[in-house]
Amino acid sequence: MSLIVCQHLKKQYKTGVVAIHDLNLNIEKGEFCFVIGSTGCGKSTLIKMMYREERPTSGKIIVGGINVAKIRNSKVYKLRRKLGVVFQDYKLLNRLTAYENIAFALEVLGLPKDEIHNKVLKVLDLVGLKGKAKSYPHELSGGEQQRVAIARAIVNGPRILICDEPTGNLDKRTSMEIMEVLKEINKLGTTIIMVTHDTTIVNALKERTILLDNGRILKDYAKGTYKYESNKNIN
Amino acid sequence: MKAIRILTRSIRDSFKSVFRNFSLSLASISCIAITLIVVAISLILTYNVNNFTSKVERDVTIVAFLDTNIKEEGRQEILEKLKKMEGLQNITYESKTKIGEEMMNSSDIFKNIMKNWDESESPLQDTYLIKVENIKEIGSIAKRIENLPGVDIVKYGEGMVEQLVSLFDLVRKICYGMVIALIIVTAFLIANTIKITIFSRRREIDIMRLVGASNINIKIPFVFEGLILGVLGSIIPIITTTYGYTALYEKFHGQLFSSLITLIKPQPFVFQVSLVLLIIGILVGMFGSWRAVRKYLKI
Numbered sequence: 001m002s003l004i005v006c007q008h009l010k011k012q013y014k015t016g017v018v019a020i021h022d023l024n025l026n027i028e029k030g031e032f033c034f035v036i037g038s039t040g041c042g043k044s045t046l047i048k049m050m051y052r053e054e055r056p057t058s059g060k061i062i063v064g065g066i067n068v069a070k071i072r073n074s075k076v077y078k079l080r081r082k083l084g085v086v087f088q089d090y091k092l093l094n095r096l097t098a099y100e101n102i103a104f105a106l107e108v109l110g111l112p113k114d115e116i117h118n119k120v121l122k123v124l125d126l127v128g129l130k131g132k133a134k135s136y137p138h139e140l141s142g143g144e145q146q147r148v149a150i151a152r153a154i155v156n157g158p159r160i161l162i163c164d165e166p167t168g169n170l171d172k173r174t175s176m177e178i179m180e181v182l183k184e185i186n187k188l189g190t191t192i193i194m195v196t197h198d199t200t201i202v203n204a205l206k207e208r209t210i211l212l213d214n215g216r217i218l219k220d221y222a223k224g225t226y227k228y229e230s231n232k233n234i235n
Numbered sequence: 236m237k238a239i240r241i242l243t244r245s246i247r248d249s250f251k252s253v254f255r256n257f258s259l260s261l262a263s264i265s266c267i268a269i270t271l272i273v274v275a276i277s278l279i280l281t282y283n284v285n286n287f288t289s290k291v292e293r294d295v296t297i298v299a300f301l302d303t304n305i306k307e308e309g310r311q312e313i314l315e316k317l318k319k320m321e322g323l324q325n326i327t328y329e330s331k332t333k334i335g336e337e338m339m340n341s342s343d344i345f346k347n348i349m350k351n352w353d354e355s356e357s358p359l360q361d362t363y364l365i366k367v368e369n370i371k372e373i374g375s376i377a378k379r380i381e382n383l384p385g386v387d388i389v390k391y392g393e394g395m396v397e398q399l400v401s402l403f404d405l406v407r408k409i410c411y412g413m414v415i416a417l418i419i420v421t422a423f424l425i426a427n428t429i430k431i432t433i434f435s436r437r438r439e440i441d442i443m444r445l446v447g448a449s450n451i452n453i454k455i456p457f458v459f460e461g462l463i464l465g466v467l468g469s470i471i472p473i474i475t476t477t478y479g480y481t482a483l484y485e486k487f488h489g490q491l492f493s494s495l496i497t498l499i500k501p502q503p504f505v506f507q508v509s510l511v512l513l514i515i516g517i518l519v520g521m522f523g524s525w526r527a528v529r530k531y532l533k534i
Contacts, residue, residue, distance in 0.1 A: 077444070093439060105446035109447060
């Protein structure tokens with residue numbers, strides 16, 4: 001069974017703007033999936049609906065077995081515990097160290113201290129930041145901050161990792177380093193959905209790529225079939 | 236176990252947060268302190284007004300004048316009937332001889348006139364002094380007493396007592412209304428101040444939501460923080476009330492303007508008011524935080 005299922009998904013904002021039109025999409029367990037498209041094509045809205053930051057107007061969206069369209073506000077946390085989210089602006093708490101930022105995600109879940117310690121060290125190692133545990137966000141480079149954000153997103157062992165332009169603020173080399181980390185996480189079995197503008201990355205990785213245009217899927221490239229030529233659709 | 240861990244973490248975080256965001260906390264604490272001082276003043280006023288009006292009401296007495304030629308048996312009969320009557324608190328008998336003596340003792344003029352009277356010439360009447368349980372029923376009770384055989388006339392300051400009672404009722408209602416209105420205003424004022432504090436921390440709330448904290452997990456630290464702010468905010472009003480009222484009481488020797496208006500003794504009154512202030516501070520602080528966080532948990 002697919003891990004993420006969208007059926008006739010539609011999102012219309014109160015202003016009347018329709019961001020997503022009758023969208024059907026299946027993402028399988030363990031997939032790495034890029035979502036690309038020009039600004040305003042609805043890619044951010046699509047993933048926001050996946051982690052229930054937005055509610056769909058109609059249609060169905062099932063993430064990890066949870067019907068996101070029907071989930072109540074007070075139960076959103078149940079969905080969020082099944083997935084990790086990474087943003088362009090990292091969303092780290094500046095007053096906490098890298099270690100504390102990651103541990104924060106487990107503390108709010110009420111995990112015991114020892115377990116938190118072990119998990120945080122493990123995940124810091126995975127993102128290559130073992131030596132920076134005590135550094136505060138302002139002491140870290142953009143790439144390192146994003147690694148902390150990724151570590152925080154995966155520390156709870158989610159089945160899905162949603163990335164909203166995670167390399168948007170980073171230079172090419174650092175972006176590729178981040179992609180290496182994400183690929184590593186994907187290899188461990190986590191399904192990754194990543195929204196990006198960076199065609200170089202998409203072209204280099206040649207993973208499944210969904211091209212959105214005006215809230216509709218223009219093309220769904222299977223793994224290994226994405227071609228750079230199609231980039232004319234991305235501004 | 237998990238719940239206890241979350242709770243202890245919440246308490247720890249709320250303490251940290253109060254001191255970490257000290258300038259914002261100070262704004263909330265000052266707001267709570269200032270409004271609670273106003274609440275304290277109105278509470279003290281209300282209780283004192285209440286105390287004064289109750290005291291005046293307690294002093295109102297019905298005087299039942301008995302027929303001039305009434306005998307001992309008649310008096311006893313009236314007493315039995317009064318005892319059976321509902322709504323009476325206290326019945327005291329005063330004989331005309333005693334009243335006469337009191338009058339003679341009170342003034343020389345009376346003494347000169349009254350000293351030559353004998354028992355049959357005296358225009359004075361035996362009386363029963365009656366206090367009622369509820370001042371509002373004084374009129375109907377007086378009427379019932381007047382209808383008893385052997386009772387000549389009944390006096391209780393009719394007209395004036397009713398006016399006094401309705402005036403006191405109004406004053407009390409205004410005072411209570413003021414206190415309640417003030418508490419509500421305080422609650423919203425504090426809620427708004429805390430809302431501003433929390434506005435600056437919505438990123439924290441966003442992140443908490445993102446990593447899968449349930450709404451209640453997010454609310455608890457903020458509600459605790461509200462509690463701490465409430466406690467800290469009520470310290471100054473409590474000190475002001477305790478020392479301020481005691482000093483005021485001592486300065487006026489427990490009376491205001493005349494001996495008719497006596498102030499409530501500071502102890503245990505100031506402690507009761509302090510406790511009320513602390514409870515208001517805590518509840519309002521918690522309510523304010525809860526309301527403010529709730530706003531950011533809606534999507």
